[in-house]
Amino acid sequence: MASDGATYDSNETGSWLVCTACGTQFPTSDREKTKTCFICDDPRQFTPQTGQAFTTLNEIRSRAKNTWTPFKGDSRFISIVTEPKVGIGQRAILIKTPKGNVLWDCITLLDEETIAKIRGLGGLKAIVISHPHYYTTHVEWAKAFDCPVYLAKEDKEWTTQSSAHQVFVEDTELDIKIDGEPSGVKALKLGGHFPGSFVALYDEHLLIADTLVSTPSGLGSWDTDAVGVARTRPKGMNSYSFMWSIPNMIPLRPSELERMWGILKKYDFSSTHGAFLGADIVKTVPEMKQRVLESMQIQIRYMGYDEHAFLNETVG
Template sequence: MVSHNEHSYDPRRTGSWLICKTCGTQFPTHDKNKVTTCLICDDPRQYVPPSGQSFTSLDELRSTGEHENIFTPIPGDPKGRFVGINTQPKVAIGQRAILVQTAEGNVLWDCITLLDNETIKKIKGLGGLKAIVVSHPHYYSTHLEWARAFDCPVYLAAEDEEWLTQHDARQVFITDVETEVFGTKVLKLGGHFPGSLVMLYEGRLLIADTFLATPSGLGDWSTDAVGAARERPRGMSSFSFMWSYPNMIPLAPDALEQMWAILKNYEFGSTHGAFPGIDIVKTPEEMKRRVLESMQIQIRHSGHEEHAMLK
């Protein structure tokens, strides 16, 4: 871990800094002899691909002209206050950031690696950023580049500080279960990482992959193949709760119980995950029922039939 004094945005200074090709995390050096592995990908939640560890840089990503950030309205938001930002073709993990436009200013939920002049121009045209909130270390990416470019703080869970590759005065460490950030509520659920976060704003829950929508959660059972109405089959999960998603290691039942103890106190009518296309929009009653049922399904099928969550 390297500490740096606060700097203003200067792509000439940071453009050659190394970025892990697998997870998109930026390291504050261009010297490949100083950074030979990625601490994020060496953590058992992540992985190094069969091709081995490799690095790129923002200079390289920008210079090829192959990648651009696409701005897409989030489903279920008729007022247009939520905009997904996703790099195409995919860079690193491929997650999206979500621009949340509140009455107190714009907040960026999560972060992506690519930051270029066009992205800065578009976001400033929408009012800039008051803050950035990053759900967990897999999406730390180039968050300090973004914070410097928009001269704003970036909120991170205090429990996950050990996975940072840089320190800066703009980083704000969240210690409470609930934190207000410019009109949004940031909730610390833990589980996937000790400090894994979700964000709630006007009934929409941004979940990153603190928990993740499943194919059966996204499926449409409203009609059958000939158009007749039908009900969704019982016992279908809508979400998975994993310690490691790429390595398919589930969270233990007690971790789910701790997450539910917090989340049950809040109302939300939709969930919006880390990747495009995994949005679920229902009624608040249906959404909370689906979260609880999904937790119970995971607990039951992992052999814990007597766990308190099933009662």
């Protein structure tokens, strides 16, 4: 499908259909023309037990609003989440750099209040989206802020609209530039969940979306016991899982984890920030990299590959 409009027009697009399950916008108001969501029909996603349904941006705007939560201890990052939940319920993350603002991932709800809030913070210079489940209304956002939106070329087939604002990235590693100069934000194409799944890195903060899935044992705290005595984290616990399908619980194969690690191990990061509020792990560079590697090795071992060579890999 294609979208011909070059500028943002909320009146034109407010009645276009939005999948209630994943939040993806389709460029039509005709419910006879679009009856299913091909993103939710993919085995990585699902259609709810209640069946396929569509809403519109106008309907969402009438009942929901976006909330703003700065990262604890670092106000350069602001999580944007829609309440009540729309679609999958992920967050977008506004990254404030000296060169300008970059938006990591996208959410469906774009309204005048959100546009005014972001413009008050300096607008947007670029948008980077991790994978197709979060494509949502990215063309709307790109038009509203007249900025490029970076998507993986491998995942182009999952777009429902075409736009001159879309930039399909072929490279594995991309420095996001603003007015021709590096912003400091780097997009790393790790693949896995989707062939082009990205993570983003800025000043040792690794924004992971669903490319790495933060687990309860990764988010849990073992710093002290019930009476306040210091303790260490028990051995053998993972911090992340690596999934082809998160909701349908289909893991990635060992060779894919090995390939992903080959890209990620070159970079230092002291925290990870997942797709949802509260999915933040903040430690040190050595511990974070060790946690990622150990999580990959735990997954490989418990999939039955006890002799896999990757089990001997070290952070090094």
